[in-house]
Amino acid sequence: MKKLSLNFWGLLPAYLVMSLLMVLPLLIIFYVSFMSSDPYGGYKAVFSLDSYTQILYSYDWDENLVLNLQYLKIIARTLLLSAATAIICLLISFPVAYYISRQSHTMKTLLLYLVTLPFWVSMVVRVYAWVLILSNDGVLENGLRFFGLIGDIDSLLYNNGAMMVGMVYTYIPLMILPIYASIEKLDSRLIEAASDLYSSRMNTLRRIILPLCKPGIVAGFVLVFVPSLGTVLEPMLLGGGKTMMLGNLIQNQFGVARNWSFGASLTVLLLCIVLIFLMFQARRTNLNKEFS
Amino acid sequence: MNISALFKPNREATHYPGFGAVGILFFSFLYFPILVIITYSFNSNRIVSVWQGFSWKWYASALQNEGLLNALQVSFTVALFATLIATAIATAAALVLSRGKNVKHAKLSQAVVNLPLMLPEIVFAVAILILFSQLGIQNGMLKLILAHSAFCIPFAFLPIRARLQGMDNNLEQAAQDLYATPLVTFRRITLPLIAPGIFAGAMLSFVISMDDFITSNIVSGGGATTLPVYIFSLVKQGVSPELNAISTLIMVASLLIATPCWLIAKRSR
Amino acid sequence: MQSFTKISLLAIGISLAAGANAASDKLNIYTWAESIDPVLIEKFQTETGINITLDSYTSNEDLLAKLKSGSSDYDVVFPSQHFVKIMVQEGLLKNIDAKNMAAFKLVDEQWKNMWWDQKSEYSIPFVYGTAGYTVNRDKYKGPANSWKEFFEPTGAAIGNIAVFSTPDEIIPAAQLYLGVEFCTEDSAQMKRIFELLKKQKKDVAVYSSDNISSRIASGEVVMHNWWDGDSMRTRKNNNAPIEYAQPKEGLVGWLDSMVVPINSRNVDNAKTFINWMSETDNATIEYNYYAHSSAVKIDQSKALHQAENSPEIFPSAPIKFTQACSPAAQKLVDKVWTQLLQ
Numbered sequence: 001m002k003k004l005s006l007n008f009w010g011l012l013p014a015y016l017v018m019s020l021l022m023v024l025p026l027l028i029i030f031y032v033s034f035m036s037s038d039p040y041g042g043y044k045a046v047f048s049l050d051s052y053t054q055i056l057y058s059y060d061w062d063e064n065l066v067l068n069l070q071y072l073k074i075i076a077r078t079l080l081l082s083a084a085t086a087i088i089c090l091l092i093s094f095p096v097a098y099y100i101s102r103q104s105h106t107m108k109t110l111l112l113y114l115v116t117l118p119f120w121v122s123m124v125v126r127v128y129a130w131v132l133i134l135s136n137d138g139v140l141e142n143g144l145r146f147f148g149l150i151g152d153i154d155s156l157l158y159n160n161g162a163m164m165v166g167m168v169y170t171y172i173p174l175m176i177l178p179i180y181a182s183i184e185k186l187d188s189r190l191i192e193a194a195s196d197l198y199s200s201r202m203n204t205l206r207r208i209i210l211p212l213c214k215p216g217i218v219a220g221f222v223l224v225f226v227p228s229l230g231t232v233l234e235p236m237l238l239g240g241g242k243t244m245m246l247g248n249l250i251q252n253q254f255g256v257a258r259n260w261s262f263g264a265s266l267t268v269l270l271l272c273i274v275l276i277f278l279m280f281q282a283r284r285t286n287l288n289k290e291f292s
Numbered sequence: 293m294n295i296s297a298l299f300k301p302n303r304e305a306t307h308y309p310g311f312g313a314v315g316i317l318f319f320s321f322l323y324f325p326i327l328v329i330i331t332y333s334f335n336s337n338r339i340v341s342v343w344q345g346f347s348w349k350w351y352a353s354a355l356q357n358e359g360l361l362n363a364l365q366v367s368f369t370v371a372l373f374a375t376l377i378a379t380a381i382a383t384a385a386a387l388v389l390s391r392g393k394n395v396k397h398a399k400l401s402q403a404v405v406n407l408p409l410m411l412p413e414i415v416f417a418v419a420i421l422i423l424f425s426q427l428g429i430q431n432g433m434l435k436l437i438l439a440h441s442a443f444c445i446p447f448a449f450l451p452i453r454a455r456l457q458g459m460d461n462n463l464e465q466a467a468q469d470l471y472a473t474p475l476v477t478f479r480r481i482t483l484p485l486i487a488p489g490i491f492a493g494a495m496l497s498f499v500i501s502m503d504d505f506i507t508s509n510i511v512s513g514g515g516a517t518t519l520p521v522y523i524f525s526l527v528k529q530g531v532s533p534e535l536n537a538i539s540t541l542i543m544v545a546s547l548l549i550a551t552p553c554w555l556i557a558k559r560s561r
Numbered sequence: 562m563q564s565f566t567k568i569s570l571l572a573i574g575i576s577l578a579a580g581a582n583a584a585s586d587k588l589n590i591y592t593w594a595e596s597i598d599p600v601l602i603e604k605f606q607t608e609t610g611i612n613i614t615l616d617s618y619t620s621n622e623d624l625l626a627k628l629k630s631g632s633s634d635y636d637v638v639f640p641s642q643h644f645v646k647i648m649v650q651e652g653l654l655k656n657i658d659a660k661n662m663a664a665f666k667l668v669d670e671q672w673k674n675m676w677w678d679q680k681s682e683y684s685i686p687f688v689y690g691t692a693g694y695t696v697n698r699d700k701y702k703g704p705a706n707s708w709k710e711f712f713e714p715t716g717a718a719i720g721n722i723a724v725f726s727t728p729d730e731i732i733p734a735a736q737l738y739l740g741v742e743f744c745t746e747d748s749a750q751m752k753r754i755f756e757l758l759k760k761q762k763k764d765v766a767v768y769s770s771d772n773i774s775s776r777i778a779s780g781e782v783v784m785h786n787w788w789d790g791d792s793m794r795t796r797k798n799n800n801a802p803i804e805y806a807q808p809k810e811g812l813v814g815w816l817d818s819m820v821v822p823i824n825s826r827n828v829d830n831a832k833t834f835i836n837w838m839s840e841t842d843n844a845t846i847e848y849n850y851y852a853h854s855s856a857v858k859i860d861q862s863k864a865l866h867q868a869e870n871s872p873e874i875f876p877s878a879p880i881k882f883t884q885a886c887s888p889a890a891q892k893l894v895d896k897v898w899t900q901l902l903q
Contacts, residue, residue: 007394011389014384017441021423022419023407025419026415029415029419041629071903092314095310099315114322117550120546122520125523126326128523128539129539137339169322232506237528251418254630258895267418278410425631428631430826431634513633513635514590516634525617528771530772
């Protein structure tokens, strides 16, 4: 009995904080998403499904309800860019993690330290670095011009590519670490055995190494993909505010656009996307194991 | 063909040519932006990207920038409180979840503690904005501390639990066999043993809180502008060498926090 | 471990002490970017012992959103006339009995008891001016005496226009150009506005209200939506080759007032600040710095900006002030903007 109550008291603060500061706010968001919007911000406590229909339909200038794909486009762009970010991170991370795992012990420690270090540097600063590099007359443009590689070019900033570079740069350590962990667990004798049996390197990679590293790859994918879905900073600073992602769209509804219920319905939508994705992944791997 | 070669372990097989090149490219990609920031922070020219000569002057002006120092103070205070709260809560939860007997709903509890990791941060940010506006909480610092405490909990929790799982509970068992009360066992045995985990968790929470932009940007109000929000406002106003100097100072500070933390985590493994 | 506990207790003590001593002598100001002279901030702090923290915004919409979130903790903010009206309606402002404040006596007669605050309860007028557009004369040699050049660009302006990031002043500008009433509730008229802006969009390099001076002065864009005083001080201070256009259809007028949000926790300090800023000496310093026309009396003998060297704030074009739109009209404005930026 005493043990039980100790368990109870130990977990109580965590439950309290999480239910008051995470679950309760999410329930309020859910509630607000079914209310009508107020033209000057906030919401009116009148039931309405408008904020959900608004995702797909809008009123045209003659007040007819018409299909409107603009938000769907933003959602699709968000999914695509996040998936592309995760895939690019994966393509870079796997060879890098493998390379690190083949080094001597000291070298390994050093390289892993170098991988994690940028993660400790403020995200805003890291994104700012790319503004500096890519901006008009920025470091990259001047550098390329100095070597005579380019003439006069348009800004490298303010496009999907710049945004992707920023996202890959921000999230890539989250991909390398879990993949490295699973490569470390890999028994190198398996690879040697495959080679002794005249399996080509590509074949060994495909048949042995990749399947065995799958838990790490999946964990890395989740760790990069989920935060990418909610990216706010990169589109604002590197995307120039012209190409929006779901995170910005949501933020705007609570800011200058002053449409809280629409913002809430988009938040619910984003939450659903994340939940579906996580449930899909949870079947394959135990997330909690990978997080620790 | 040399017969003896067949009996040697085939080291070559585990080697993939080209992976090394990717590795080197990757590390250049990772550190090039950081080098750019540092280099141009010493540029005496007002226009960042055109090099004119070496100068310390941007550091001098950064250190006299009142807005920056205010933001630093806000961030530091928030991070300190959030870290203390999150670490205390996370330590208790980690102890129960890896040492408690007959814990009901252990899996659920684990998921609850890690909840902030599952959500894109913008979701949490707008949700907490609405909560605060419904409750009518005015104090900007209080809002930041509450929000940061919540999302720092899993970052404090994971290293502590990893530490607890990494050590067996023989010592605790022995102490209890010697009739030590649970409290004494905890204070004399468990706590010293998991101290490195707690330290690592606290440091991680501290950095996560100091770095947070998305939530702070949305809930911040008068007198509660955090460092990342302040830097963001500077970036929006355009690039400047002073901003580079500020960024470099922040990177040095991060390095000073990260390195001992890394060393301790290494040693405790 | 014990020393760790001690250190943390000490740290808590220090930060609590730091927080406590600053409680009563604080003033949180939320104002237009680069609007208040840092010299004045410094002077105010030394004279009154009140500590100012200053945050800035670049649109009335930003300000409204922040106040509407109900927990912004600001003590003095500077909305334009129509937003004063909206904020009063929405119950976001504190009745500070403005007409009995010392500052009120210094307000220019023409700005007293205006439609947005008829009994002068909430607001003390601060500065006024216009929203229009600025051209970079190094890059653009064409005429700049109509909104036509801005909305239907030709020559060097094609693809090199920058527009404010919020609809507040750009839609009234488009309405002036097309001869549509401000705040119209006529959907067909607003559709024309939408189509004009939609057509302009392909020539818009960026929608932004941040960092305008460097963008237009450097020639990164050749035309930029801007405010009169901001354009003038960039021309004067940086010797920039820019000109503030005088569109014959009219400029969009605004007047920013000093008001106190309903939730302010430092109302007395806020009133002290408002009175202090309106004092003639300080208002003159502010006029010379901000370069917008002052709504309170200034010392003309010390004023740097006179009619002969300041065409921006002594415009030849007519001025039409924006109004507070009805919810129905506001919905149409928002609709134009969301459809435009999709």
